[in-house]
Amino acid sequence: MDTIQSNKYNIYFENSLSELANFIEQGRYSRFFVLTDENTAVYCLPRLREKLGNPDNFDVIEINAGEESKDIDFCIGVWKMLIDFGADRQSLLINLGGGVISDLGGFAASTFKRGIDFVHVPTTLLSQVDASVGGKTGIDIDSIKNIIGTFTQPKAVFIDYEFLRTLPARQILSGTAEMLKHGLICDADYWNLLKESDLNNPTAELVYKSVAIKNRVVLEDPHEKNIRKSLNFGHTIGHAVETYSLINDEDSLSHGEAIAIGMICEAYLSYKKTGLSQAELTEITETLSNLYPRYELKTEYNDTLLEYMLKDKKNQNGKINCTLLSAIGQFNIDNICTNEELLEGLNYYASL
Amino acid sequence: MDTIQSNKYNIYFENSLSELANFIEQGRYSRFFVLTDENTAVYCLPRLREKLGNPDNFDVIEINAGEESKDIDFCIGVWKMLIDFGADRQSLLINLGGGVISDLGGFAASTFKRGIDFVHVPTTLLSQVDASVGGKTGIDIDSIKNIIGTFTQPKAVFIDYEFLRTLPARQILSGTAEMLKHGLICDADYWNLLKESDLNNPTAELVYKSVAIKNRVVLEDPHEKNIRKSLNFGHTIGHAVETYSLINDEDSLSHGEAIAIGMICEAYLSYKKTGLSQAELTEITETLSNLYPRYELKTEYNDTLLEYMLKDKKNQNGKINCTLLSAIGQFNIDNICTNEELLEGLNYYASL
Ligand SMILES: NC(=O)c1ccc[n+]([C@@H]2O[C@H](COP(=O)([O-])OP(=O)(O)OC[C@H]3O[C@@H](n4cnc5c(N)ncnc54)[C@H](O)[C@@H]3O)[C@@H](O)[C@H]2O)c1
Ligand SMILES: NC(=O)c1ccc[n+]([C@@H]2O[C@H](COP(=O)([O-])OP(=O)(O)OC[C@H]3O[C@@H](n4cnc5c(N)ncnc54)[C@H](O)[C@@H]3O)[C@@H](O)[C@H]2O)c1
Ligand SMILES: [Zn+2]
Ligand SMILES: [Zn+2]
Numbered sequence: 001m002d003t004i005q006s007n008k009y010n011i012y013f014e015n016s017l018s019e020l021a022n023f024i025e026q027g028r029y030s031r032f033f034v035l036t037d038e039n040t041a042v043y044c045l046p047r048l049r050e051k052l053g054n055p056d057n058f059d060v061i062e063i064n065a066g067e068e069s070k071d072i073d074f075c076i077g078v079w080k081m082l083i084d085f086g087a088d089r090q091s092l093l094i095n096l097g098g099g100v101i102s103d104l105g106g107f108a109a110s111t112f113k114r115g116i117d118f119v120h121v122p123t124t125l126l127s128q129v130d131a132s133v134g135g136k137t138g139i140d141i142d143s144i145k146n147i148i149g150t151f152t153q154p155k156a157v158f159i160d161y162e163f164l165r166t167l168p169a170r171q172i173l174s175g176t177a178e179m180l181k182h183g184l185i186c187d188a189d190y191w192n193l194l195k196e197s198d199l200n201n202p203t204a205e206l207v208y209k210s211v212a213i214k215n216r217v218v219l220e221d222p223h224e225k226n227i228r229k230s231l232n233f234g235h236t237i238g239h240a241v242e243t244y245s246l247i248n249d250e251d252s253l254s255h256g257e258a259i260a261i262g263m264i265c266e267a268y269l270s271y272k273k274t275g276l277s278q279a280e281l282t283e284i285t286e287t288l289s290n291l292y293p294r295y296e297l298k299t300e301y302n303d304t305l306l307e308y309m310l311k312d313k314k315n316q317n318g319k320i321n322c323t324l325l326s327a328i329g330q331f332n333i334d335n336i337c338t339n340e341e342l343l344e345g346l347n348y349y350a351s352l
Numbered sequence: 353m354d355t356i357q358s359n360k361y362n363i364y365f366e367n368s369l370s371e372l373a374n375f376i377e378q379g380r381y382s383r384f385f386v387l388t389d390e391n392t393a394v395y396c397l398p399r400l401r402e403k404l405g406n407p408d409n410f411d412v413i414e415i416n417a418g419e420e421s422k423d424i425d426f427c428i429g430v431w432k433m434l435i436d437f438g439a440d441r442q443s444l445l446i447n448l449g450g451g452v453i454s455d456l457g458g459f460a461a462s463t464f465k466r467g468i469d470f471v472h473v474p475t476t477l478l479s480q481v482d483a484s485v486g487g488k489t490g491i492d493i494d495s496i497k498n499i500i501g502t503f504t505q506p507k508a509v510f511i512d513y514e515f516l517r518t519l520p521a522r523q524i525l526s527g528t529a530e531m532l533k534h535g536l537i538c539d540a541d542y543w544n545l546l547k548e549s550d551l552n553n554p555t556a557e558l559v560y561k562s563v564a565i566k567n568r569v570v571l572e573d574p575h576e577k578n579i580r581k582s583l584n585f586g587h588t589i590g591h592a593v594e595t596y597s598l599i600n601d602e603d604s605l606s607h608g609e610a611i612a613i614g615m616i617c618e619a620y621l622s623y624k625k626t627g628l629s630q631a632e633l634t635e636i637t638e639t640l641s642n643l644y645p646r647y648e649l650k651t652e653y654n655d656t657l658l659e660y661m662l663k664d665k666k667n668q669n670g671k672i673n674c675t676l677l678s679a680i681g682q683f684n685i686d687n688i689c690t691n692e693e694l695l696e697g698l699n700y701y702a703s704l
Contacts, residue, residue: 115503147431151466
C-alpha cells in the first residue's frame with residue numbers, strides 16, 4: 001500500500017509509526033504534544049510511545065472521550081494546556097484518536113499562536129477513512145456540529161491498521177458507513193466489493209481504497225466549491241439526526257449510525273428527485289438496514305430536525321441543500337429540498 | 353492617494369465608503385453584519401449607514417469597547433449572534449472600529465463555518481496604520497495578547513480619515529506610536545518628517561505613508577518568517593507592560609502608550625547590543641518621552657513582566673526574542689535577550 005500524496009502532505013500506511021518517528025526526527029520541532037482521549041490514552045498511547053522509542057520529551061493532553069468534548073470549552077482547555085506547558089510556534093501537536101481528537105486538535109493547533117504544525121494518527125476506522133483526510137478542522141457550539149473551524153492541512157497522516165484491533169464493534173461500523181458512502185457517491189465497483197466483504201471487519205485494503213477515494217475528491221476541490229460536496233451525501237439529514245440523538249438520547253447514535261439513517265432518507269430523495277432507480281433505492285436501503293440497528297424516528301422530532309437542518313453550514317439563503325445520487329456510484333450536488341420533501345425522506349425511514 | 357494593493361485585496365483611501373458601497377453591490381453576499389463597539393456604534397455607524405444609502409439588510413453586532421472585549425468569551429458571543437441571525441457561508445462581516453474590532457471580527461469570521469468573508473473599516477488611527485493591514489487576526493486568553501488567531505486576509509480595507517475626528521486625543525497618540533515605529537525600523541526620512549509634524553494630529557498623507565510602509569513589509573513576508581519581525585520592535589517589552597497595565601491599572605495604558613515605553617527600553621537594548629548610537633538613543637528617548645505620559649515601572653513588577661515576555665508568541669525554545677535597531681531606519685531581527693538585559697532595558701526607562 002503506497003504512500004498517498006495529499007494536499008502538500010503524505011498519508012502513510014506501511015510502517016506508519018516508524019514513518020512518524022522519521023518525521024519527528026527530521027522536523028525541527030522544539031516540543032511535542034500528544035492529544036488523546038481517555039480511551040486512546042489507554043489503548044493507543046503505549047503503542048505510539050513504544051514505536052517512537054519511549055521519548056521523554058512528549059507532553060500528553062488528555063480529554064474526555066466522546067463528541068461532547070469537541071466543544072469550545074474543551075478547546076479552550078487544550079489552548080490553556082499548551083500555554084501552561086510553554087508550547088511555542090515550533091511545537092508539534094500529534095492528534096492520537098478518532099475524529100473528535102483530529103477535528104478538535106486540528107482546530108486548536110491551527111489557531112494557537114496563529115497556527116502550529118499538527119499531524120494525525122487516526123485510531124478509529126472513521127477517522128482513518130474520513131476525518132483525518134481533507135484538512136477540515138472543527139468544533140461544535142451549542143451542539144451545532146462543526147460550526148466553528150478552519151481549513152488547515154495536517155503536515156502528515158499516519159494510518160496504522162493495528163489500532164483498530166481494540167476498537168469496539170460499534171465504532172467499526174460507524175466508519176463503515178463512510179466507506180459505503182464513498183462507493184455510493186463515486187465508485188459502484190467499490191460499493192459492490194464492500195457488499196461482498198465482512199463489513200464488521202473491513203480489511204486494510206478496503207481502508208486504503210476509501211482513503212484513496214476521499215483524497216481524490218478533496219484534492220480536486222479543497223474548499224468545497226463543487227465536487228467535494230459529494231461527500232455530504234447522507235449528511236444533511238444525518239447530521240440533524242446525530243445532533244438530535246446527542247442532545248436527547250442517553251446512549252446516543254454514533255456518527256456513522258446517524259449517517260446511515262441519513263443515507264437511507266437521502267437515497268429516497270434521490271429516487272424522488274434525481275433519478276435513482278427503485279431497485280437501487282431498495283439495494284441501498286437493505287444493505288444499510290441489515291448493517292445498522294433501527295432508530296425510532298418519531299414524527300414529533302420533525303420540527304426540531306428541520307430546525308437543525310436549517311442551521312447547517314451547507315445552506316444558502318436559508319434553503320436546505322442536499323447532495324443526492326443519480327445512480328449508485330454517481331453523485332448529484334446542490335439539490336434544494338423543501339421541508340415537505342425532507343419530511344418525506346424521514347418518513348420513508350420511519351416507516352421501513 | 354492611490355489605492356494600495358495588498359495580499360490579493362485593496363486598501364482604499366479616496367471616497368473609501370463609496371468604494372465599500374461598490375464592493376457590496378458587486379459582491380454576491382446573502383447577508384451583511386456590522387461589528388461595532390459601543391463607541392463606533394455611536395460615532396461611526398451613522399456615517400457608514402448614510403454612505404451606504406441606509407440599507408435595511410444589515411444586522412449590527414455590538415460589543416463593549418476596550419481590550420477586555422478581545423477575548424474568547426466575546427468571540428463566542430459574536431459566533432452565537434451570527435448563528436442566531438442565520439449567517440451563512442455567503443455572509444459578509446464588516447468590522448467597523450479599532451484594532452479590537454478588526455482583530456476579534458477577523459478571527460470570528462475566519463473560523464465561522466470554516467471562514468466567511470470580512471472587510472475592515474478601521475476607525476482609530478492605530479487600526480488604520482497598523483491593525484487593519486497584514487492579515488493577522490487574534491484574541492486574548494487570560495489576558496495573554498493575541499495568543500489565539502489566524503492569518504487571514506480581509507477582502508478589502510476602507511480607510512476613511514474622517515472617522516478620526518471623533519477619536520479622543522489619547523487614542524490618536526496611541527496610533528502615532530506605530531507610525532513612529534514605521535520610521536524607526538525602516539525609513540529614517542519618514543521618522544524625520546514625523547518629528548517635524550504635529551503628532552497630535554497627523555495628516556491624511558502621513559497616515560497613507562504609514563500604511564504603505566506596513567503593507568510593503570507584510571507583503572514581503574506574510575507569515576512572519578523574517579522581515580515582518582521588524583514590526584515587533586518595541587513590542588516584546590511593550591506587550592508585557594500593556595498586559596501588566598491591563599490587569600493591574602484602573603486606567604490602563606493604551607496599546608501605543610505601552611509600545612512607546614517598549615520602544616524606549618528596546619532602543620536602549622539596541623544601543624547595548626546592535627550598534628544604535630548614543631545620539632540616536634537620546635533622540636528616540638526624547639521624542640517619545642515628550643509625546644507620551646510617564647508610566648511608573650516599579651522594580652517589583654519585574655518578575656511578572658519577565659513572565660509575560662516568556663509567554664510571548666515570538667519566542668523559541670523558551671528564549672526571549674527581540675527586534676532591535678542598528679540605526680534609526682534600520683531594524684535587526686532575532687536578538688535573543690537575557691533576563692538581565694531585559695531588566696536593564698526596563699530600568700533605563702524607569703530611571704529616566
Ligand atoms: N474533519 C472531517 O473531515 C470529518 C469527517 C468525518 C467525521 N468527522 C468528525 O469525526 C467525529 C467522529 O469521529 P469518531 O467516530 O472517530 O469519534 P471519536 O473520536 O469520538 O471516537 C469514537 C470512540 O472510539 C474511542 N477510540 C478511539 N480509538 C480507539 C481505539 N483504537 N481503541 C478503542 N477505542 C478507541 C474513542 O475514545 C471514542 O470513545 C465527529 O465529530 C465528526 O464530525 C470529521
Ligand atoms: N492585527 C494587527 O496586526 C494588529 C496591529 C496592531 C494592533 N493590534 C491590536 O489592536 C488593538 C488596539 O487597537 P485600537 O487602539 O484601535 O483599540 P480599540 O479598538 O479598543 O479602540 C480604542 C478606543 O477608541 C474607540 N473608538 C474607535 N473608533 C472611534 C472613533 N472613530 N471615534 C471615537 N472613538 C472611537 C473604541 O471604542 C475604543 O474605546 C489591540 O488589541 C492590538 O493588539 C492588532
Ligand atoms: Zn461523516
Ligand atoms: Zn503594535
